[in-house]
Each structure stands twice: as C-alpha cells, then as structure tokens.
Amino acid sequence: xxxxxxxxxxxxxxxxxxxxxxxxxxxxxxxxxxxxxxxxxxxxxxxxxxxxxxxxxxxxxxxxxxxxxxxxxxxxxxxxxxxxxxxxxxxxxxxxxxxxxxxxxxxxxxxxxxxxxxxxxxxxxxxxxxxxxxxxxxxxxxxxxxxxxxxxxxxxxxxxxxxxxxxxxxxxxxxxxxxxxxxxxxxxxxxxxxxxxxxxxxxxxxxxxxxxxxxxxxxxxxxxxxxxxxxxxxxxxxxxxxxxxxxxxxxxxxxxxxxxxxxxxxxxxxxxxxxxxxxxxxxxxxxxxxxxxxxxxxxxxxxxxxxxxxxxxxxxxxxxxxxxxxxxxxxxxxxxxxxxxxxxxxxxxxxxxxxxxxxxxxxxxxxxxxxxxxxxxxxxxxxxxxx
Ligand SMILES: *Cc1c(COP(=O)(O)O)cnc(C)c1O
Numbered sequence: 593x594x595x596x597x598x599x600x601x602x603x604x605x606x607x608x609x610x611x612x613x614x615x616x617x618x619x620x621x622x623x624x625x626x627x628x629x630x631x632x633x634x635x636x637x638x639x640x641x642x643x644x645x646x647x648x649x650x651x652x653x654x655x656x657x658x659x660x661x662x663x664x665x666x667x668x669x670x671x672x673x674x675x676x677x678x679x680x681x682x683x684x685x686x687x688x689x690x691x692x693x694x695x696x697x698x699x700x701x702x703x704x705x706x707x708x709x710x711x712x713x714x715x716x717x718x719x720x721x722x723x724x725x726x727x728x729x730x731x732x733x734x735x736x737x738x739x740x741x742x743x744x745x746x747x748x749x750x751x752x753x754x755x756x757x758x759x760x761x762x763x764x765x766x767x768x769x770x771x772x773x774x775x776x777x778x779x780x781x782x783x784x785x786x787x788x789x790x791x792x793x794x795x796x797x798x799x800x801x802x803x804x805x806x807x808x809x810x811x812x813x814x815x816x817x818x819x820x821x822x823x824x825x826x827x828x829x830x831x832x833x834x835x836x837x838x839x840x841x842x843x844x845x846x847x848x849x850x851x852x853x854x855x856x857x858x859x860x861x862x863x864x865x866x867x868x869x870x871x872x873x874x875x876x877x878x879x880x881x882x883x884x885x886x887x888x889x890x891x892x893x894x895x896x897x898x899x900x901x902x903x904x905x906x907x908x909x910x911x912x913x914x915x916x917x918x919x920x921x922x923x924x925x926x927x928x929x930x931x932x933x934x935x936x937x938x939x940x941x942x943x944x945x946x947x948x949x950x951x952x953x954x955x956x957x958x959x960x961x962x963x964x965x966x967x968x969x970x971x972x973x974x975x976x977x978x979x
Contacts, residue, residue: 599972599973599974600855600887600888600892600920601853601854601855601887601892601940601973602853602854602855602973602974602975602976603638603639603851603852603853603854603969603973603974603976604851604852604854604942604975604976604977605642605643605646605850605976605977605978606848606849606850606851606852606978607646607649607977607978607979608848609824609848609849609850610646610647610650610822610824610850611650612847612848613821613822613824613847613848613850614627614647614650614651614652614822616845616846616847617805617806617821617822620805620806621812621816622812624812624814625805625812625814625815625816626654626796626814626815626816627654627818628654628655628656628677628798628815628816628817628818629652629654629655629656629818629819629822630655630657630679630817630818630819630822631643631644631647631657631662631666631819632656632658632659632662632679632680632819633658633662633967634662634971635823636819636820636823636963637851637965637966637967637968637969638823638850638851638966638975639975640662640669641665641668641669641975642975644666644669644670644671644674645669645670645671646977647822648670648672648674652674653672653673653674653675654674654675654815655670655676655677656676656677656678656679656817657676657677657678657679657680658678658679658680658681659678659680659681659682660678660681660682660683660686660689660697662678663676663678663695663697664689667695675694675695675696676695676696677696677697677698677722677757678690678695678696678697678698679698679724679817680698680732682697682698684707687707687708687711687719688711688715691711691715691717691718691719692715692717694720695720696721696722696757697719697720697721697722698723698732698759699721699722699723699724699734700724700725700732700733701734702734702738702741702742702745705721705742705745705746705749705753706745708721708752708753709745709749709752712749712752712753713749713752717752718752718753718754719752719753719754720754720756721753721754721755721756722755722756722758722759722796722798723742723743723746723755723757723759723795724759724760724761725759725760725781725784725785727760727776727777727780727781727784728773728776728777728780729760729761729762729763729777730763731761732761733760733761736784739784739787740787743787743788747791755788755793756795756796757795757796757798757815758788758795758796758797758798759797759798759799760780760799761799761801762774762777762778762799762801762803762804762811763777765800765801765804765807765808766802766803766827766828766830766831768830774804774808778808778810778811781799781811785797796813796814796815797813797814797815798813798814798815798816798817799811800816800817801816801819801820801827802818802819802820802821802831803820803827803828803831804816805818806821806831806834806835807831807834819963820962821847822850823849823850823851823963823966824848824849824850825847825849825951825952825962825963826847832845849942849950849951851941851951851966852939852941852943853939853940853941853942853973854940854942855886855887855888855937855938855940856935856936856937856938857884857885857906857932857933857934857935857936857938858884858885858886858921858934859884859885859934860882860883860884860885860926860932860933860934861882861883861885862880862881862882862883863877863880863881863883864877864880865877865878865879865880868915869881869883869914869915869923870914870915870916870918870922871915871916872916874899874900874915874916875914877914880927881925881927882925882926882932883914883923883924883925883926884906884911884924884925884926884932884936884938885921885923886904886921886922886924886938887920887921888920888940889917889918889919889920889922890918891920892920892970892973893965893968893969893973894917894922894940895917895954896916896917897954898913898917898922898954899913899915899916899917899922900912900915901913902917902922902954903924903949903953904924904939904940905938905939905942905943905945905947905948905949906924906929906932906936906937906939906944907929907931907932907936907944908944908945908946908947909928909929910947911924911925911929912924912925924938941954951965951966
C-alpha cells in the first residue's frame with residue numbers, strides 16, 4: 593500500500609538481519625528439519641505482507657499462522673508455492689476455502705475430522721491436516737483416549753484427508769523452571785506417536801517452537817515452528833544462557849533484530865524550571881529544559897508504560913521520555929543534546945550512530961513480553977524492507 597500522505601512513523605525490516613537469523617537457526621537445528629516460520633500476529637508486528645517474501649528470499653517455504661483470517665493474508669503474500677499452516681482457529685464456514693487453496697490446518701477433535709472429511713468429499717478434494725495431540729499443555733489437542741479413533745477415521749477417509757503432520761505444543765520450553773513439565777510432555781508425545789509410526793505413509797512430526805528448537809535437540813524431529821528467534825529475539829534469558837554454554841564467543845549465538853522503528857521530532861520547545869510537561873503532574877522540569885515533542889503515542893503502539901521511563905535516540909544520543917505517553921504524542925528531554933531541531937530523526941527502536949534502543953528494553957518496565965510489544969504494532973504503519 594503506497595500512499596502520498598506521510599504516516600507519523602515508519603518501520604524498517606532488515607533483510608540481512610533476517611538472513612543472519614535463519615542461517616544461524618539452520619546451523620543450530622541441522623539439515624533435516626523443515627524450518628516453518630511463524631507469521632501469526634502480523635508476523636509478530638513486522639508486517640506479514642512484507643515479511644513473507646523476505647523469508648522466501650532466504651529459502652523458507654513453510655509458514656504458520658493462528659487463524660484462517662491470518663492464513664488468507666499470508667497466502668496472498670506468497671511469491672512462490674510455499675505452504676501455509678493454521679495452528680489455531682478455523683471456523684466451519686472457512687473450511688471449504690482452506691481446502692480449496694491447499695492451506696494446511698490443525699485438527700484436534702473427532703467432530704472436526706468428520707466435518708472436514710465430509711466437506712472435502714463433497715468438493716472432490718483432499719484436505720491437508722495436522723493432527724494435534726494433547727500431551728499436558730492443556731491448550732488445544734485431541735485427547736489421547738480418542739487418538740485411535742481419530743486415526744481410524746483418517747484412514748477410512750484417506751481419499752479426502754491427508755495426514756500431513758502429527759504434532760503437539762510444549763507449555764513453556766523457554767523456562768528451565770518448567771523443565772519437569774516439558775520432559776513429561778516430550779515423553780508423552782513419543783509414546784502416543786507409536787500407533788502413527790506403524791502407518792505406511794509417515795506424517796511430518798513437529799513439536800518445537802523457538803526455545804525447544806534451540807535447546808532441546810531431541811524434539812527437532814521433521815519440522816520446527818519458529819517465530820521469536822526468526823525476528824532476532826531470544827525467547828528468554830534461560831534459552832540465551834543455555835546457548836552461550838555451548839560456545840566460546842557470545843557472537844556465535846547472536847541473533848540480529850530485524851525491525852527498526854523511526855519517526856521525527858514534531859516540535860522543540862523550551863520549558864522553564866518547575867513547569868509541568870504534558871498532561872497532569874507526573875513530570876515537572878527540574879531545570880530550564882528543552883523538550884522534543886514526538887508524534888507517537890500509545891495509539892500508535894508506543895506503550896504507555898514508557899511514561900517517564902523509556903528512551904529514544906536523537907542525534908545519536910539517548911533522550912529520556914518525560915511525562916505521560918499520550919494517545920498520539922510523547923515528550924523527550926533533549927536539554928543535553930545540542931542542536932536538536934524540528935524534523936530530526938527519532939529512533940524508537942533500533943540504532944542511531946553508536947547507540948541502540950533494544951526491544952528487550954520495552955519489557956524491562958512492565959510484565960509485557962518482548963513479543964507482546966511487537967505484536968501490538970499497528971498494521972497501518974508503513975513497513976520498508978532495507979538491506
Ligand atoms: C506461536 C507458536 C509457535 C512459535 O513460538 P515462538 O516461541 O515464537 O517461536 C510455535 N507453535 C505454536 C503452536 C505457536 O502457537
């Protein structure tokens with residue numbers, strides 16, 4: 593979507609950072625597993641329309657999303673014949689659309705399997721399903737007691753149901769403190785897949801998201817579903833520390849941030865000592881100050897938790913956010929930065945000269961996950977692919 597009118601900020605997506613992360617993940621998981629790139633939540637805020645072709649350029653041909661709505665946008669963003677897989681909600685009324693377009697999708701109930709078989713049969717087509725099994729996560733997944741019946745139906749309806757995958761999801765592999773729970777899930781998965789292993793045509797087995805793919809080699813299997821790490825973030829300090837144990841140089845396990853977020857100073861103003869800045873009384877200038885007004889607020893995805901806490905970069909220097917983050921603007925103290933002027937570039941996330949604002953810094957002041965902030969970046973901010 594190109595527009596003549598400017599938006600109040602812009603996002604840049606680095607093709608070379610993405611390539612670095614995918615090369616690193618390929619070395620980490622080895623040659624065998626398919627790397628399925630998870631692009632739910634608008635590619636974790638990066639913009640699915642831009643991100644899918646970027647990943648395809650790096651050789652990725654499998655994508656995963658959370659809903660049929662997301663599947664449609666991802667599918668329309670493909671520039672090759674890559675596959676799209678729905679891991680979450682698929683409404684009955686969308687089943688014919690996914691079958692028609694060869695979209696793969698999770699099934700986790702007998703009723704759904706029967707329904708899909710009857711729709712596919714009426715269409716004279718074959719649905720590509722991944723059977724998700726419950727192993728202790730208690731999110732979605734078919735109960736193990738119903739697995740044999742599920743496999744029997746899939747076998748009976750084999751003209752219209754192709755069992756592409758057999759999978760589960762681990763409940764928090766990024767946290768070493770839940771290791772006992774994850775161990776039980778992994779054992780459970782290996783146990784329940786035995787009846788499937790006896791089939792003549794083998795499905796793809798997949799279990800791991802970023803954390804497990806990096807630190808649990810035994811669950812890399814045939815495919816890994818990776819979101820967080822592809823975008824250049826470690827799922828947790830536990831995962832980062834575990835990876836560091838295996839190398840001499842921390843550069844060897846470095847991921848690179850793909851996204852940068854930039855805007856420009858809207859106005860620079862002088863504020864006398866003891867004046868309040870913005871709404872309310874949360875910030876009172878302790879000295880005569882120079883304040884840069886920035887045209888970004890919580891309505892633009894900049895978290896209100898950054899009020900009086902965050903930092904932005906202007907002229908290569910760090911400027912603290914002062915006062916409350918408003919719906920469409922916030923304020924930075926630039927008293928110590930010489931020469932700041934209207935229109936100067938402001939970096940909200942990313943590098944400027946020798947300084948950097950990390951995505952992690954956004955979760956330091958709140959309970960928000962780093963992926964939470966990203967996934968809330970509004971879809972209407974223009975995204976540009978850069979080298
Ligand atoms: C989101 C998700 C993933 C990817 O998780 P990351 O930790 O971001 O790599 C994998 N599998 C399922 C089922 C998911 O919902």
